[in-house]
Each structure stands twice: as C-alpha cells, then as structure tokens.
Amino acid sequence: MPKMSDVAKLAGVSTATVSRVLRNPDTVTPSTKEKVLEAINQLNYQPNMLARHFRRTETNTILVLVPNISNTVFSEIVGGIEEEAAQNGYRVLLRNTNNQLENEYASIEHLKQRQVDGMIMLSPKLDEETLIEISHQYPIVLATAHLETPTIPFVSIDNVRSSEKATEHLIRLGHRRVAHISGPMYSLISRNRYEGYQNAMKNHGLNPEDKFVREGEFTYESGYEHMLDLLSQKEVPTAIYAASDDMAIGAINAANELGVKVPEDLAVVGFDNIKFASMFNPSLTTIAQPLHGMGQRSMELLLKKLNGEAISQTEHVLPDKLIIRDSCGAKHKEKLLPM
C-alpha cells in the first residue's frame, strides 16, 4: 500500500506538494501537478482515509438514527438521505434504535467521539431538552419530528392539519360516528394527529367521544385488535381514521372478518401512503408524506450545518396530500357535503 511519501519521492517533490495537488490543485504549477498525478497513477496510490480523518478531525460520515429500518416509512426516508449524502461526498452510517432510548443515548457517544460529523434522528424519543443540549455541541437535524421550541432544524409535515383533512374528508362524506386509532401517545406525532382528529370533529359540531378513540402502536396487529373491539360495542362507528396505513389495513381485515364491508359499511382512511396502500383491496385512502423529499431535505439542512452556514429557517414543514382511493367510499358518493 503506497503512501504519500512514496508518491512524493517518485515525483521528485515533497509530501506537502502532493497533498496540495490532492486538495488545492490551484496552488500548484501545472507541470509539477502533472508529475505528481503521473506518480499517483503509476503507484496506484490511494490516500489513507483514516490518516486524513484523524488529521482533519472529520469523517465525511453522518449517522442516521432509525427507530426501525424494516419500516417502509423510515427506509424511504433513509433512501432520500442516502441519495443527497452521496451527491455531497458523505457516507451514511445507519443505526437501528428499535425504539430504545438507550440506543439513542449510545449514538450520541459516536458524535462525542467524533466518529461521525453529524446526525439525523428520525422520530427521536429523547426529550426536547436533551435534544437541544446536544444540538448546541453537535450538528443534528430531526425528521418526522416536531419541536415546541424550534431551535433544532427539523423536517416534518403538519400532522395536525393533515389529520384534520383526513377526518374532515370522512365527515364530508356524511359520517358522524368517526372513530380514530391513534399512534402511541408518547410520540408527539401521535398526539398531533389525535389533536387534528379532535379539531375536525369539533369544527363540525361533533363530539369526539372516548369510546371511539383507541391508542394503537402504528402496527397492523394493533389496528386489527382495536377494530375488533370498536365493532363489538353497542354503538358502532361508520368511519375510521387510523394514524398509519398498517393500522388501517389491520382495521379493514378485522372488519372483513366480522362481515362489515369496507367501504360500504365502514369508511377507512389511513396515513403514510405506504407502497402497499395502492395495491390493497380496497385501495387505501390515505395521507401521503413526501418521504424521499423529507430525507433529502434533512440531509440538505445537515450539510448546511456541517459547512457552518447559518440556517435561517429551522422549521421545515413539507406539503402532504390526501390521496383518495376506494377505502373511504368517496368514489361511490354523488358529492361531498360542503365545508
């Protein structure tokens, strides 16, 4: 494995010049530059990145914290991050937290040890205070997360508003008994979506009753179980808004099992627009998050931080979209109620 001094010797220059050819080519005379490049070629020289990283105290690597890599929502975002990172010469280190707080703490050690230049956290569980403290010392960006006091750049959608849209859509289809299966309440996103559901109900003079609300865990199974439960009550909902597509699909299968037809007897709206939403039967009406774009934007923001650029805007709320398919029954209706 040839090193820089070998190149220098062969080219008849000093290591300083070789280094300059590599990093500041403009400060070197074309003729010497050529000699050096020739020597590099001849020796098939590759700079030792470990030495470079050590000397410059930077790694050109960023860390992405993912609650669960197998969840398509997160892997799509990671895809966006990865693309933007690669284009800017950064590499992406991945870490599955499995929703464990201790894994988030452990990842901060990586930052402290300078093993990565920065970090993007997807749906962090850490409390806001701790996050802010970390961000004072290290470049971090949050995605699919929301802060009360936006001191750290984050990328998200407006979960309250999008939830309102989803619920409103069901109400305008004539439903009055609209149920909601939420995500876990420790997550701000879940609380925001629940809030949006409540807002929509109240805005239309409806009372969001407790018996129509269930706390799920974003998973298929939790959607399935809660739907069975909801349909076993005396008064049964005619529509349901689930805070994730997985839960919505679970709910539909539960309804089917009980002979309740979707969308005829039960209108369903989900959230996420996972790939499978359009393949499912009935195809799922859902809120689409611009996942790839959110990943890209997060990386863009992190790059700014890494380059020491000022970030004027810390809140990055990207547009979401209600995608109307078959599960809500809108396609069978003549027209919607007015807003």
Added chain:
Amino acid sequence: MPKMSDVAKLAGVSTATVSRVLRNPDTVTPSTKEKVLEAINQLNYQPNMLARHFRRTETNTILVLVPNISNTVFSEIVGGIEEEAAQNGYRVLLRNTNNQLENEYASIEHLKQRQVDGMIMLSPKLDEETLIEISHQYPIVLATAHLETPTIPFVSIDNVRSSEKATEHLIRLGHRRVAHISGPMYSLISRNRYEGYQNAMKNHGLNPEDKFVREGEFTYESGYEHMLDLLSQKEVPTAIYAASDDMAIGAINAANELGVKVPEDLAVVGFDNIKFASMFNPSLTTIAQPLHGMGQRSMELLLKKLNGEAISQTEHVLPDKLIIRDSCGAKHKEKLLPM
C-alpha cells in the same frame, strides 16, 4: 476535549498505562487501574476514535451494499446484520447501489482506502470473477447470492429447490397449465427459480411452455402487466408461480381487474413472504426466506473473516418454507395429488 495525556498526567502515570487500562486491563495493578479510571471519570475522557482507528488501521465498521434500501426484503436482512454487528461492537455503514454496477465498484474503493473493515454485498451484480478477486484482498461475504464456485462465503436459500416446491404445490392441487413470472434473467437467483419451475414441471410430465413464462423485474407493476398479458392469450393458465410477492400481488390485482377470481379461477404462489403477504386479501401462499437470520449469518461469517478465523464452510444455505395461505386455493381442496 481531554486527551489521553491529560488523563495520564492527572493519574500520575504514563499514557502507555492509560492505554493499557483501556485495552488490556489485566496487565495493570488494581490500584493504578483505579487511579486511572478515577482520572478518566473526573475528566470525562472519551478516547479519540479517529486516532485509534488510524493507529490500528481498523474502523470497527462494515459496509453493507443494498440494491434498494426501500425493498422490505433487503431492509429485513439489514436489520439482522445490524443486530449481530451491534452485539459485536461493529457499526454498519449503508450504501444503496440502486442496482448500478458503478456503485458496487465505488464501494470497493472504500475497502481499499480502509474506511471499512469488511463488506456484505446483497444480491451483487458484479461478475463472479471480479468478486473472487476482491475477496482475495478484503473480507467480503455475499447474501441472497449464489456462486458457481463457492470460494467466497455466501448466505442464501436453495432457490432451485424452493421453486420446485412452490411449483409442485400448484401441480399437486391439480393444475397443469402453470405459468411463471420470473425475475430479471441477469440475476442468478431468477435463473435458479426459473430452473426450479422447469424441473417441477418436467418431473410431473408437464411441458413448461414459453407462452406461460414471462420475465418480470420483481416489481408489482411487472407482475401486473405480465398477468394481463398472460390472461389475454387463447389458452389461459389456471395457476401462476411468481418469483416475488410484489409480482404475485400485481398478478392477483390484474386477474381481479379482468374478473378472474383468485384462488377459484387462478391459483397464485409468490416468493419472499413480505409482511403484506399475510395481510393481503386473499392472503398469499409464498416461500418464506429467513431474512433476519440470513442477515445475522452473513455478519457472523464476516466476523470470522475479520477475526482471521478460518471459514471451513463457504456455502450457507438456510432452510426456506412454503407457507400455505389462501391465494393457492389449497384450503378449499379436499386433498392433494400424491407426489
């Protein structure tokens, strides 16, 4: 940011001793060890990993090449790798190749520059010869890949045999016009699955006709399109074996669209057992690969290579499983034909 010499000074020892406390605690007297640990604590010292990596020429990081991170098959495998890696103090660097050969080449540069200690390639596109050449110089392991001459450790299932099982299952349900939508033929896996399909047909005295075989791309869309096409022929298949669940679901939706009922008019078997296979309606009969386990095993093998242990067995063929659900119609049949 305190360094080792600071700790040494505070503890009244040399840096060598501090280093020993950190890496070979047994060679240090308990009393000095205590002094050093006390100093480390007091200064809140964190070793500079960049310096350590540089000095030791190792990074405790491995690279995983993924054709597409958003594909659940691969993200499950990555999950398994990640888990095993974390348990052994290794970190996982991720790289999306998007099926681009040039990205595989670029990743080899990382190895050459010693930025990672080893690499796991998922479904590599690189030719066998090149792979073998690389593996002479660097620790690599392949997963969901198969080699003619197994000089590089790889983890896979027996795609030929599993395909035979899938096709046979349909034949034993009484089907004779069994179609196959394959994966792209540049992939050895696709060719193996096609081979298994052919074997099963021939073994049962059936002729695998060209008009019943289509080359897809593992995607929902390709399954959908090819099924439309297959059903528009004069002679129509009564069963289909698709080389991925995505294609199988595409096929089912295409059949539905043409009024062909699954499983009554068309039996369907898929491959992969993606999460949605069991949620789909009809639920999908499919071959389950032990994805998480394959990831784990790949990492185990790579760890052996990294530790310089000999790998006696390079071919690691894990057991797959035919999971019978609703899409093949087996549950409506009284009994199967004999083998």
Added chain:
DNA sequence: ACACTGAATGTAATCGATTACATTGGTGGT
C-alpha cells in the same frame, strides 16, 4: 544593478493513541 514582492515549493511539527523496547523494583532460590 539592487531591493522587494509574491508565487511555488520544501521542511518539519502536528494530530492522539498504540506499542516495541527499556527500565525499575520486587520475589524467590540458593
């Protein structure tokens, strides 16, 4: 012709942990 300027290049210190080799001091055997 001489001093001055600045571009091009060289010299050598530096980053922080690791480790080969050197030194110290204590123990046991005779």
Added chain:
DNA sequence: ACCACCAATGTAATCGATTACATTCAGTGT
C-alpha cells in the same frame, strides 16, 4: 547476600496526511 526473573510501568517511535512556517527564485520597479 547475590542473582535471575518477572511483573509493572515508562519512554519514545510510530501510523500517514496536513499545514504553519521557512526558503527559494523569478520578476518588477526605481
């Protein structure tokens, strides 16, 4: 009492690229 040996610790070289500072030299102005 002396030596041999071993365990514990220290000294200092080392990894390879980067870069502050030093040097060289060609060109310019007077």
